[in-house]
Amino acid sequence: xxxxxxxxxxxxxxxxxxxxxxxxxxxxxxxxxxxxxxxxxxxxxxxxxxxxxxxxxxxxxxxxxxxxxxxxxxxxxxxxxxxxxxxxxxxxxxxxxxxxxxxxxxxxxxxxxxxxxxxxxxxxxxxxxxxxxxxxxxxxxxxxxxxxxxxxxxxxxxxxxxxxxxxxxxxxxxxxxxxxxxxxxxxxxxxxxxxxxxxxxxxxxxxxxxxxxxxxxxxxxxxxxxxxxxxxxxxxxxxxxxxxxxxxxxxxxxxxxxxxxxxxxxxxxxxxxxxxxxxxxxxxxxxxxxxxxxxxxxxxxxxxxxxxxxxx
Numbered sequence: 255x256x257x258x259x260x261x262x263x264x265x266x267x268x269x270x271x272x273x274x275x276x277x278x279x280x281x282x283x284x285x286x287x288x289x290x291x292x293x294x295x296x297x298x299x300x301x302x303x304x305x306x307x308x309x310x311x312x313x314x315x316x317x318x319x320x321x322x323x324x325x326x327x328x329x330x331x332x333x334x335x336x337x338x339x340x341x342x343x344x345x346x347x348x349x350x351x352x353x354x355x356x357x358x359x360x361x362x363x364x365x366x367x368x369x370x371x372x373x374x375x376x377x378x379x380x381x382x383x384x385x386x387x388x389x390x391x392x393x394x395x396x397x398x399x400x401x402x403x404x405x406x407x408x409x410x411x412x413x414x415x416x417x418x419x420x421x422x423x424x425x426x427x428x429x430x431x432x433x434x435x436x437x438x439x440x441x442x443x444x445x446x447x448x449x450x451x452x453x454x455x456x457x458x459x460x461x462x463x464x465x466x467x468x469x470x471x472x473x474x475x476x477x478x479x480x481x482x483x484x485x486x487x488x489x490x491x492x493x494x495x496x497x498x499x500x501x502x503x504x505x506x507x508x509x510x511x512x513x514x515x516x517x518x519x520x521x522x523x524x525x526x527x528x529x530x531x532x533x534x535x536x537x538x539x540x541x542x543x544x545x546x547x548x549x550x551x552x553x554x555x556x557x558x559x560x561x562x563x564x565x566x
Contacts, residue, residue, distance in 0.1 A: 257358035258319045258545045258563075263303030266549035269319065271542070277354060277362040279331035284365050286343060290381035290539070291356040292322035293548045293561040294413075300350055301549065308496040311351045318355030319545070320563075321347050323363070324371055324381035334365045342371040344524065346384040348515040357545055359565055367515035372527035372534075379534040380524075382413065382560040385513065387523040387532070390417035390472075393492045393511040394425060397470045401426025406460060406468040406484055409475030410446060411437035413535070413560050414494065418472050419444040420532055430460060430468055432475065440558070444533070457483035473498070482506060535559030541566055 255276045260268050279285040296305070297319050305311040327341040337343065345368035347356050354361060371380045393414075397405065405422045409415040410431035422429045423445030431446035438449045450459050457480065461467055467486035473493055475481075478500045482491055488505040502508040526532040537559040540548045548561045 255359040256542065257354055258542065259316050259353065259355075260301050260319065261316055263301065263306070266301070266546040266553075268301060269546045269549065271545065274354065274358075276360050279329050279334075279362045281332045282334060282365055283331040283362050284327055284334060284337055284343075284345075284368055285329040285360055285362045286323055286325045286345060286368070287328040287360055288323055288356060288358055288565055289325040289377040290562050290564045291320045291324070291358075291542075292381045292385060293545070293552055293563060294321060294385055295552070296321060296350070296385070297357075298549055298552055305350060305496070310496060314351055314353070316353045317351065318347075318353050318358070320355035320357030320361075321350070322381050322384045323347065323356035323361055324377040324383075328360060330365075337365065337368065342377065343368050344371045344380050344384050344520060345369070345517070346388060346513075346515040346520070348513060357542060357563055359542070364515065366517045369517045369520035369524055372524040374528045375534050378539050378562045378564060379536055380527075381562050382534050382536060383523055383527065384520055386413040386560070387417050388516055388519055389414050389494065389511060389513050390421050391519050391523065392513060392516075393418060393472050393494070394421055396492050396509045396511060397490045399427070399469055399490065402428065403469040404428045404430060404464050406430045406432065406471040406481065407446070408432045408452075408471065408473050408477050408481050410441040410444065411558060412474055415472075415474040416441070416444050416535065417532065418474060419446050421526075422472075423447075424526070424531060430464060432456065432460075432477075432481075437558075456480050460484035482508075537561050539564050
């Protein structure tokens with residue numbers, strides 16, 4: 255089968271489109287025939303060697319690329335229940351050091367990392383949900399706040415940020431969204447009650463609307479101290495990248511969301527999609543063998559939604 259891997263670090267040109275054996279699902283595991291897989295910033299961080307330098311991926315001769323997957327169950331290992339060959343599913347590969355990622359024709363995942371795909375979405379759309387949706391859910395879980403709390407979401411027009419706005423509102427939080435001025439209507443549509451354009455003196459402008467500061471911030475845009483300054487004393491602050499945590503000033507609890515696969519939470523997210531609460535956004539699709547071009551486009555920024563690789 256075909257898969258995208260790296261054997262050396264660098265720009266998009268180091269991505270190799272290669273032939274490898276079809277993986278075999280062991281006990282408790284499922285093999286998925288990949289229809290679509292999202293292209294995320296973490297894929298670029300893997301390819302460039304940043305995650306290895308950060309101590310997240312140990313040195314390996316071959317590293318697979320891709321976390322999200324949407325496709326159909328191709329085979330099940332012993333002990334797997336609840337899934338059958340031909341089922342449409344979504345899943346997450348959360349071990350970035352493995353030699354095979356989801357940017358492939360087949361991938362094997364633990365059964366508890368998989369859920370039924372949303373019925374109302376295409377598989378290309380569904381492939382944008384696992385990594386970004388679970389990241390938003392698990393970030394919100396870290397807050398431990400009452401439903402009427404105020405939560406600042408930076409990068410609210412982005413993939414994780416957009417989900418975070420919608421899911422925070424669904425939990426009863428009052429959402430203050432930060433994004434570019436042109437994205438105000440978009441993020442208000444996600445559920446933001448208050449919009450603050452990104453720019454200088456962000457904390458002052460947030461505090462002008464929310465006196466004393468917000469109860470918590472989800473800093474998906476990695477603004478660091480700029481966003482932390484908008485949080486009230488003894489508030490909560492969640493960061494989304496290695497090395498991005500600011501100093502926890504004023505008793506603010508700074509947490510890092512380290513993503514983990516969770517099939518049950520994925521099923522809940524799929525249900526929100528089917529009921530029309532959560533919108534999936536595809537920026538564009540490309541065939542698997544154009545992974546390098548997708549990485550080049552990812553690097554240009556400005557995307558609204560995720561790039562998706564497909565097996566056609």
